[in-house]
Amino acid sequence: MNNTATIAATPLSPTLAASGWRGLIADWSSDRQAFHVSWGKAMMWIFLLSDTFVFSCFLTGYMTVRVSTTVPWPNPSEVFALHVGGADIPLLLIAIMTFVLISSSGTMAMAVNFAYRGDRVNAAALMLVTATFGELFVGMQAFEWSKLILEEGVRPWGNPMGAAQFGSAFFMITGFHGLHVSAGVVFLFTVAFKLMRGDYDKAGNYQIVEIAGLYWHFVDLVWVFIFALFYLW
């Protein structure tokens, strides 16, 4: 659990270690610590790194089709406008979604703080607020998708507004992000429930809240890039 490794490695010099398979196993099981964080935290970071590459490939693919099409790209500012009080406010829905997700990151950061102080009631409450913000985000995304599919006639293979690639890039990128938000909401509810039940009290280790937080902030982080590169570009 603690950072200082308590297990002393067998003092075998590399030259004295067995060769072949045994040597390989001895070399790879030397009980070295690189990161000095818990296993769970290191694994979450490594997963998020892999996810970074997934989303980057989507966004790079989107960039490629956008710069290579000779048909004008639909203007997201107009496509995602909302009709409020007799006027079209550009990108309004997306702006609200952005603020909702940022706020959820704020409440999540506070939840981690309370969890480490051992205040599990406030930590769980803040996690539920975070999850609710997440649900609100997914709900608004469902509204956005329905509007685009039913009213604007956007399809993955074409749309009436311009370049055919607009739909495929939009559904792929926002769909995969929305999937991450939905999974995050389930994750947060699960951890909040276990926190309230007192599952982490015996060990007194509340790091799972920080690990769940890492995932949630990452979802917010990805949205920062989608907001800038897809909606504002």
Add this chain to the structure above:
Amino acid sequence: MNPVSGQQHPIGLYLKIWGLLFVLSTMSYLVDYFHVESYLRWALIVAFMLLKAGLIVAVFMHMAWERLSLVYAILVPPLCLLVLVGLMAAEGGHTFLTRLQFFH
């Protein structure tokens, strides 16, 4: 930092970052709202994007307080993506010119 006490920072700091992220998001929204165009638009959008991303990773994800071994393991590999982006930008430009030549 042992996992039991973990990453603890004042709530006030989180609230300040939250406010800052709100301001930066509003600024990026206003870039679109006031129809800022061309290079200035891209420069502003990318600058606000990177500032927001930096704040989230450094403060909310506690990267600012982690050991350098973890920081570099996570932040260096994505830099490879810049090569991919460069390659695909060149490829996309070439495709665009080819299409102009043959389909217009």
